[in-house]
Structures are given as structure tokens and as C-alpha cells.
Amino acid sequence: MPSTAGSTTPTGTTGRPELRDRVRRFSIVERTVHQTTVLLMLLCVTTAACLYFAPLSQLIGRRHLLATIHVWSGIALPLPSLLGLFSAAFRADLRRLNRFAPYDRQWLSAALRRRTAPEARPAGKFNAGQKLYAGSLAGAVLVMLFTGLLMWCVGLLPFISRTSAIFVHDLVAWAIAIALIAHLRKALADPEALLAMRTGHVSRTWAERHHKHWLP
Amino acid sequence: MSGGTPKRASEGAPVGRRALLGVLGAGAAGLAAAPYLQHGWERFLGAASQADPTGLTGLLPNPGGFRYYSVVGSVPRKDATTYRLRLDGLVRTPRTYTLDALRALPQTRIVHDVLCTDGWRVKQTPFTGVRLADLLDAAGVRPSGAAVRFTCFDGAYSESLTLEQARRSDVLVALTMQDKPLTHEHGGPVRLYVAPMYFYKSAKWLSGISVTDKVVPGYWEERGYAVDGWLDDADRHDRAA
Numbered sequence: 001m002p003s004t005a006g007s008t009t010p011t012g013t014t015g016r017p018e019l020r021d022r023v024r025r026f027s028i029v030e031r032t033v034h035q036t037t038v039l040l041m042l043l044c045v046t047t048a049a050c051l052y053f054a055p056l057s058q059l060i061g062r063r064h065l066l067a068t069i070h071v072w073s074g075i076a077l078p079l080p081s082l083l084g085l086f087s088a089a090f091r092a093d094l095r096r097l098n099r100f101a102p103y104d105r106q107w108l109s110a111a112l113r114r115r116t117a118p119e120a121r122p123a124g125k126f127n128a129g130q131k132l133y134a135g136s137l138a139g140a141v142l143v144m145l146f147t148g149l150l151m152w153c154v155g156l157l158p159f160i161s162r163t164s165a166i167f168v169h170d171l172v173a174w175a176i177a178i179a180l181i182a183h184l185r186k187a188l189a190d191p192e193a194l195l196a197m198r199t200g201h202v203s204r205t206w207a208e209r210h211h212k213h214w215l216p
Numbered sequence: 217m218s219g220g221t222p223k224r225a226s227e228g229a230p231v232g233r234r235a236l237l238g239v240l241g242a243g244a245a246g247l248a249a250a251p252y253l254q255h256g257w258e259r260f261l262g263a264a265s266q267a268d269p270t271g272l273t274g275l276l277p278n279p280g281g282f283r284y285y286s287v288v289g290s291v292p293r294k295d296a297t298t299y300r301l302r303l304d305g306l307v308r309t310p311r312t313y314t315l316d317a318l319r320a321l322p323q324t325r326i327v328h329d330v331l332c333t334d335g336w337r338v339k340q341t342p343f344t345g346v347r348l349a350d351l352l353d354a355a356g357v358r359p360s361g362a363a364v365r366f367t368c369f370d371g372a373y374s375e376s377l378t379l380e381q382a383r384r385s386d387v388l389v390a391l392t393m394q395d396k397p398l399t400h401e402h403g404g405p406v407r408l409y410v411a412p413m414y415f416y417k418s419a420k421w422l423s424g425i426s427v428t429d430k431v432v433p434g435y436w437e438e439r440g441y442a443v444d445g446w447l448d449d450a451d452r453h454d455r456a457a
Contacts, residue, residue: 054283054284057283057284057285057286058284058286058401060289061286061287061288061289061290061291062286062287062288062289063285063286063287064287064435064439097232098230098231098232098233099227099228099229099230099231099232100228100229100230100231100232101227101228102228104228104231128231131231131232131235132231132232132235134232134235135231135232135233135234135235135236135239136235136236136238136239138236138239139235139236139237139238139239139240139243140239140243142236142239142240142243143239143240143242143243146243147243147247154333160247161250161251162333162334162335163250163251163254163335164247164250164251164254165247165250166334166335167246167250167253167254167257167335168243168246168247168250170257171246171257172243172246
């Protein structure tokens, strides 16, 4: 699978064999799901900002166009993940994200005590933070979808007022924004994790260091 | 499907699912608690945007309680020298008003809550201007006139009222808001103000009033909004429609 071999002959240098020893982390389907979700989320967030923040509204205007893009990118947001369910690799990773192993609790308590050493933070293919992020973000997207539909189709559920739906939509939007910024910061802080999402592969040393319960 | 699925991973507690359901539950609780919490949240945003130590407050969604909506990319600015209001259609004497001409007419002041369909509200906001009924009377509506169409110098927005609605005493061609001349952001120099209806009916940047023989749906009304934008019972404080 890895096509980056090229110099498989032992060079005898002291450097770690990162280029030679690649491990596959994400399939093409999983990466496509992630990339399309990123694209839809970006559309959703930027149009939301233009609709919500006064200076951007005054700068951009075009309220109907922005609202239309916002609504449809929001409705489409779960679709990549739903289509991803056709892939066995994607389903397997969803199962991994769902289940907490004993070492995940250890990871969480280390994170709460701000211990950053990888030895203190054992993890499977996904660490406890990634598991909590995935689950709660999925929930948040569904809440946004539900409250958004309530705002869009006025009178869909008459016992929930439009103002209530907007109130929850606004608050959860702030929560999602904070979560996305944290996600982005984590990703940017670890070039190898970025590489995993871009190319699908990581080095074995990285995997063993940050996800020691992942590889058999 | 088949082999390769991580059997070991299915051992632990389903924390991911619990996180998802927990957020769904929090969302449902938020919807249930919203009527009680929402005013606090709006007060927080309003207070934060009115106390202005940094200028960052302009970033918040509703400076001064209002939010800026425009359906076009940019709106030309008009002042006393460039502004004109054209009143025509099914009237005996079509008229064109300058800003000074409007200012010279008898003014009416109305204090009412401003309510947007997007949920924000600005309490007890004074508007001053000329009663639309006075302008219609001055022009002389022909018997065939049944409705009024409003157009705006942003080039896109439009609104409508029935003639009966337009003749109400709480419908103004407004020149001031909060006792100050209407700013460009708030639809100045002249906007429509329909006190008993949601704020989308109060077209900003008003430049044309045309009497028609039937209601011509406005911009948002062609996009699903109610043509009759009466405030809901819960949102209405004074006289009935």
C-alpha cells in the first residue's frame, strides 16, 4: 500500500525509519468523508458568521443568498457520514470511537491534570478526547439540524416557539465554534495527525507513541 | 460486514453514544428552558453591545438590540439632497417628496416594541414620522386602489400592505428612531414603520409607495413569509388587530 518506499535499502543512519515504516490510519473513504464534512462545515460556519455578526452582515448583505447556502450546507452536513456507513473501515472506526477502554479513563484523568507526556496518555486508535469530541459533535450537529428545521419550517412543531429554537441554535453554535477551534488547534499542533487525514498514513513510531493500544 | 472489524473495541462502555445522547438531551432541555432563559441571554448580549469599551462589541449580533439585515450586497447612501420618495399608482395626484418636504408635514410619534421573526426584540422603541394615511389622502386614492406596494432604494426589497392596513394610525413613513434621525444602517433616511406587524414589514430605505388594485407580495413574502405580518398574540402588547 505505501508507495513512499523508494529508499527501502538500509541506510544505516541514526534517524528513525519514519519514511519506510508507514502504517495505514484512514482509508480513502474515511478521508473523503472527513474532507466533504470539512467543506460543508466551513460553508455552514462562514455563512453563519455573515448572518450573525453585525459588521459582517453590513459588509456582505445578501441575506437571502447566505441563508440559502447556510440551510442547505447544514442539511447536507450529516450526509457524508451517512454515506460513509457503506464502508466497513468507517463503521469499524465508529465502533472504536464509541467504546471506552480502561486506558481511556487514564487518558482523561491525565488530560484533566494537564499531563501531556504520551506515556501518561495511553490510547487506542483514537484517544478519549477524540471519542468525546466525535460523539458530542455528532449530537450537536443533530441539535442544530433539528432547531434549524424548526426555524426554517415555521409551525412544524407548534408547541416549540421559533424564538426557543433560535435560542438553542445560537447557544449550540457557540459551543460548536469552540469545539471546532480546539479540534483545529490539536490538529495543527501535530503535523503527523494532519498527514494522517491528508495521506491516510502515519509512521509506526508515531502510532506507537500516541496510540500504543491501536496496533496489534 | 466481514472480518477485520475490531472485536476488542466493542468491549468498553459506549461513551461516544452517551456523549451524543447527552448533547441531544441538553438540546431538548434547552428548548424546554428557552422561554425562561432567553431574556437573560438577550439582556446579556444587549448589555455587552451597549457598554462599549473596546469597539469589539460591534461584533456581537445585536448592537443596541437591533440586527442589521440587508438582502443586497451594498446599499447606496442617500441624504437630504439626494433622497426622494415617490408616491404613485392608483392615485389622483402622484407626488414626489424630498426629505425636507416630509419633515415639514405633521409628525406622529409611536412607541412600541420592535419584534423580528428571528426572535430578537427591542423594547419600547420610539419612531417619529408622517402617517402613511396622511400621504395617501394627500395623493387621493382612486376607488380601484386596494393595496399599497413599497419599494426601496437598495434596489431589491419590497413590501406590501392592504389599503386598510396602510391607513392605520400606527403605520408611519418614519424619519426618526429613538428620537434621532434614522441612520443608514437602520434604513435611513426614511423607512416604513408598521408597528403592529413583525419588523420585516417595516421596509428600510423606502423610496417608492404605489397604490395597487391587489396585494403584490413583498421580497420575503415571495420567499415564504406571511403577507399579513401581524404580531402573534404572545408578542402583541396593545390593541388587537
